[in-house]
Amino acid sequence: MRGFPSDGEKNPDADLREELQSMEARVRKMRDNRNSLRDQGRAVAKKRDAVQEQYREHREKLTEMKAELDAIQAERNMFRAKRDAINAQLKELFSQAKGRRGEHGERKSATAEYSHLMSQINNLEEQFETTSSSTKKEKETMERIKRMKNRVRELEPEVEKFEMVAVDLSNIDEAINTLKAESDDAHTNFVDAMKRADEKWNEYKEQLNHRDFLKAEGDRHHNESVEFHEKADAVHKKIDELMVDVNKAREQLNMAIEERKSWLTDHNKSVKAVMKSGAESDEVADMLVNSLLNDGELVFGGVGREETQSMAGRANISSKKKNMRRMGPIRRR
Numbered sequence: 001m002r003g004f005p006s007d008g009e010k011n012p013d014a015d016l017r018e019e020l021q022s023m024e025a026r027v028r029k030m031r032d033n034r035n036s037l038r039d040q041g042r043a044v045a046k047k048r049d050a051v052q053e054q055y056r057e058h059r060e061k062l063t064e065m066k067a068e069l070d071a072i073q074a075e076r077n078m079f080r081a082k083r084d085a086i087n088a089q090l091k092e093l094f095s096q097a098k099g100r101r102g103e104h105g106e107r108k109s110a111t112a113e114y115s116h117l118m119s120q121i122n123n124l125e126e127q128f129e130t131t132s133s134s135t136k137k138e139k140e141t142m143e144r145i146k147r148m149k150n151r152v153r154e155l156e157p158e159v160e161k162f163e164m165v166a167v168d169l170s171n172i173d174e175a176i177n178t179l180k181a182e183s184d185d186a187h188t189n190f191v192d193a194m195k196r197a198d199e200k201w202n203e204y205k206e207q208l209n210h211r212d213f214l215k216a217e218g219d220r221h222h223n224e225s226v227e228f229h230e231k232a233d234a235v236h237k238k239i240d241e242l243m244v245d246v247n248k249a250r251e252q253l254n255m256a257i258e259e260r261k262s263w264l265t266d267h268n269k270s271v272k273a274v275m276k277s278g279a280e281s282d283e284v285a286d287m288l289v290n291s292l293l294n295d296g297e298l299v300f301g302g303v304g305r306e307e308t309q310s311m312a313g314r315a316n317i318s319s320k321k322k323n324m325r326r327m328g329p330i331r332r333r
Contacts, residue, residue: 013256020249027242034235041228048221055214062207069200076193083186090179114155117148124148 092113124145128138 013253016249016253016256020246020253023242023246023249027239027246030235030239030242034232034239037228037232037235041225041232044221044225044228048218048225051214051218051221055211055218058207058211058214062204062211065200065204065207069197069204072193072197072200076190076197079186079190079193083183083190086179086183086186090176090183093176093179114152117152117155121145121148121152 124141128141128145133141
């Protein structure tokens with residue numbers, strides 16, 4: 001007896017099997033989509049890493065450029081400070097040349113006062129060494145030189161802030177010409193440094209813009225990569241949810257198949273038991289063994305020992321008759 005439907009019959013699991021195949025096809029398609037999204041995310045992540053590496057290298061370049069720019073700006077500021085200090089000194093010398101202490105009773109600048117005191121000290125010391133005076137006069141001169149030197153020491157820290165030009169204030173006109181030349185030279189250096197600083201700043205600013213572009217590109221690629229991976233994770237989550245139904249359908253289909261196999265096995269066993277002959281029956285074999293052990297004889301098909309001997313005698317007579325026929329008629333002499 002067959003356990004599977006014929007060509008004209010419908011498989012009882014056809015609907016379940018068709019539904020399972022449909023769900024499995026959906027899972028395969030969703031997995032392909034998930035893998036494609038992940039591949040795209042990894043490809044974009046590689047672009048992001050490459051851009052970020054360029055960004056790191058560019059930042060190192062910017063650090064070097066910024067150090068160069070700072071050095072040029074420091075040089076520019078130094079020349080400007082020197083020029084301004086010399087101009088202040090020139091202003092004091094112009095005032096001295098005109099016989100004025102300062103405008104509106106203002107005191108001389110530290111640099112001008114320092115130069116003036118140094119000139120007076122040199123003149124007094126020269127007079128003290130070359131001329132003879134009374135003891136009282138020499139003592140007054142020494143006290144005056146001492147006061148001037150004390151004032152010079154007070155001015156030295158302020159004067160040392162600038163690279164002062166040492167001039168001989170005994171010759172005001174020559175000192176003014178010297179300071180003018182030094183001021184012009186400082187101003188020329190200042191202008192040159194300012195131009196170089198502006199050029200370096202423009203170059204630095206351009207590289208800053210490129211740095212911002214690289215950062216924006218890196219962020220854009222990163223966000224795009226994250227978006228692809230989030231989409232892939234969402235698809236993967238749906239796959240997990242669908243696989244629950246797929247596994248349930250597989251389990252139901254397997255249980256139905258196993259149930260039919262079990263029914264066929266039991267049915268075939270019952271049919272085989274009904275159609276089994278006496279020689280194949282385990283019960284008949286057990287009965288014959290018991291008969292042999294108890295009676296010392298076997299009974300086949302309900303025939304006892306007497307019937308067996310009678311049947312054997314008849315069989316011998318029949319055999320003799322057959323032999324006589326073969327020998328033919330007996331002739332007498």
